[in-house]
Amino acid sequence: MDWADELAASVEGPQVVNDSKTPSGTVHVGSLRGPVILDVITRALRARGLPTTLLYGVDDLDPMDAQALLSPDAIEREMGRPLAHVPDPHGDCHASYARHFAGIFIDTFDGLGIRPDRYYWMSDIYPTGQMDPFIRTALEKAQIVREAYKRVANVRHPDHWLPVGVICPECGKVGTTIASDWDGATVHVECKPDLVVWARGCGWSGRIAPFGGAAKLPWNLEWAAQWSLFGVTIEPNGKDLATAGGSRDRSEAIAREVFDREPPINFPYEFLNIGGRKMSTSKGRGAAAHTIGSVVPPEQLRFLFVRNRPETALEFDPEGTDAIPRLFDEFDRIAAATAGREVRGELPSGHENIFRFSLLDANADIQAAAGAFRPPFGHLALLAQIPGVDAAAKAGAEKGVPLTAAETTELETRLAAVRRWLEAYAPEKALLTIHRDAIPAEAAALTPAQRAFLAALAVAAPAGSAETPANGDAWQTAIFAVAADHGLDAKAAFNALYLAFIGRASGPRAGWLLAGLDHGFVVDRLRAAGVPAA
Numbered sequence: 001m002d003w004a005d006e007l008a009a010s011v012e013g014p015q016v017v018n019d020s021k022t023p024s025g026t027v028h029v030g031s032l033r034g035p036v037i038l039d040v041i042t043r044a045l046r047a048r049g050l051p052t053t054l055l056y057g058v059d060d061l062d063p064m065d066a067q068a069l070l071s072p073d074a075i076e077r078e079m080g081r082p083l084a085h086v087p088d089p090h091g092d093c094h095a096s097y098a099r100h101f102a103g104i105f106i107d108t109f110d111g112l113g114i115r116p117d118r119y120y121w122m123s124d125i126y127p128t129g130q131m132d133p134f135i136r137t138a139l140e141k142a143q144i145v146r147e148a149y150k151r152v153a154n155v156r157h158p159d160h161w162l163p164v165g166v167i168c169p170e171c172g173k174v175g176t177t178i179a180s181d182w183d184g185a186t187v188h189v190e191c192k193p194d195l196v197v198w199a200r201g202c203g204w205s206g207r208i209a210p211f212g213g214a215a216k217l218p219w220n221l222e223w224a225a226q227w228s229l230f231g232v233t234i235e236p237n238g239k240d241l242a243t244a245g246g247s248r249d250r251s252e253a254i255a256r257e258v259f260d261r262e263p264p265i266n267f268p269y270e271f272l273n274i275g276g277r278k279m280s281t282s283k284g285r286g287a288a289a290h291t292i293g294s295v296v297p298p299e300q301l302r303f304l305f306v307r308n309r310p311e312t313a314l315e316f317d318p319e320g321t322d323a324i325p326r327l328f329d330e331f332d333r334i335a336a337a338t339a340g341r342e343v344r345g346e347l348p349s350g351h352e353n354i355f356r357f358s359l360l361d362a363n364a365d366i367q368a369a370a371g372a373f374r375p376p377f378g379h380l381a382l383l384a385q386i387p388g389v390d391a392a393a394k395a396g397a398e399k400g401v402p403l404t405a406a407e408t409t410e411l412e413t414r415l416a417a418v419r420r421w422l423e424a425y426a427p428e429k430a431l432l433t434i435h436r437d438a439i440p441a442e443a444a445a446l447t448p449a450q451r452a453f454l455a456a457l458a459v460a461a462p463a464g465s466a467e468t469p470a471n472g473d474a475w476q477t478a479i480f481a482v483a484a485d486h487g488l489d490a491k492a493a494f495n496a497l498y499l500a501f502i503g504r505a506s507g508p509r510a511g512w513l514l515a516g517l518d519h520g521f522v523v524d525r526l527r528a529a530g531v532p533a534a
Contacts, residue, residue: 455530
């Protein structure tokens, strides 16, 4: 995480950090990486004392080009229209398709501690005339634009092509029009039925003044114009836009050669992948940002994105895996290390900064936050499934002193996350039913060696004290020690415990399972299961 401080140290004076999104559908959780990275950069700049403005925009005049979320009767009518002009498909009082989907995504920001100083919508900006000077400049320098496309990206436009997308006054589509013949005031426009494969134009043609919201710039020019309009100094982007000859290269060339402006600093970032493939809403890969945000608390979700450098691809698949519990465990390990406690495994470079930028409060007391008591996610997942267990009492007993108000809030947050994870994402092995009334029938498969191990563990069971009962670590230590004394490998030992308590051969971490149960019940079950079968 030193990269953010290094970036902040490389610049001087006031800074404007910007990002924007085209709301073409439900925004997956991977798209949060950009806003989190920009928030980290903003915090690092402000920590250095640089006046910094964070902007976030919605490019909602882009054409609708993804029909997956449209009803069949709307595809012919809406494909190619500006997203800001497509009706809200859910009919829940949003002004447009764009306002619906972008709004859901933006609503996750505040809870993540991401608070842009200003949000902007391009559908609001174009009608004010603020983009008119850039449209006029692009039209007057159309030949330079065409040459830049050809040189930078090997994209060849015909000599009559003009860099402006006019909204057809007949059918309202912008993705199907082509402009030519700029006369200093108007352009000739054709709404072509076959200009693109994903939308059909109506065939209208005529002349239009492309100002005041009647037209928009193509994306590469619009991006470059935003840098000048807002005075952007830093704008990272996803690696798909940063490929050689890609959108960033084109926009930077246009900024310099058409709008006479040096582009902002770039910091390309990698994707969040599932199974090695980029999350993609249109291809059905990746959970929605607001859905994941309802399961993974804000600090752990920030941690998902800041624990690795931006140029590192991330793997995260919450469906049917233990990805979410492991995320919590790693967060807790980094917190413990930041607090000065000894932890297992190698620590990432700059782990204190990783923890600092994971916190919601940019001004938080880092050491106080790092030193707070955090019950392990896996342990809470067990407690949440055991009827009658007072998780707060268990947590307080494990800490040894009452939880602070902040720790109690954290416990409640984690318990809520645990319950949602169990409902939505938990793998089968994490779900359990404790057989309280009788030893599970499956325990009949226990070998004599396993039964001897269970009987010995009943004797060696770590009791702790009434104030501080044995925790999961203590039970794990006892399990390994007793198994070693009896010449039983760890897999067979854990298998025996699972059969004795939940009636199957595998399950959650055994030490924490036993720690979550009443000590007397555990000892009685170990003794009973340790009795040789009749």
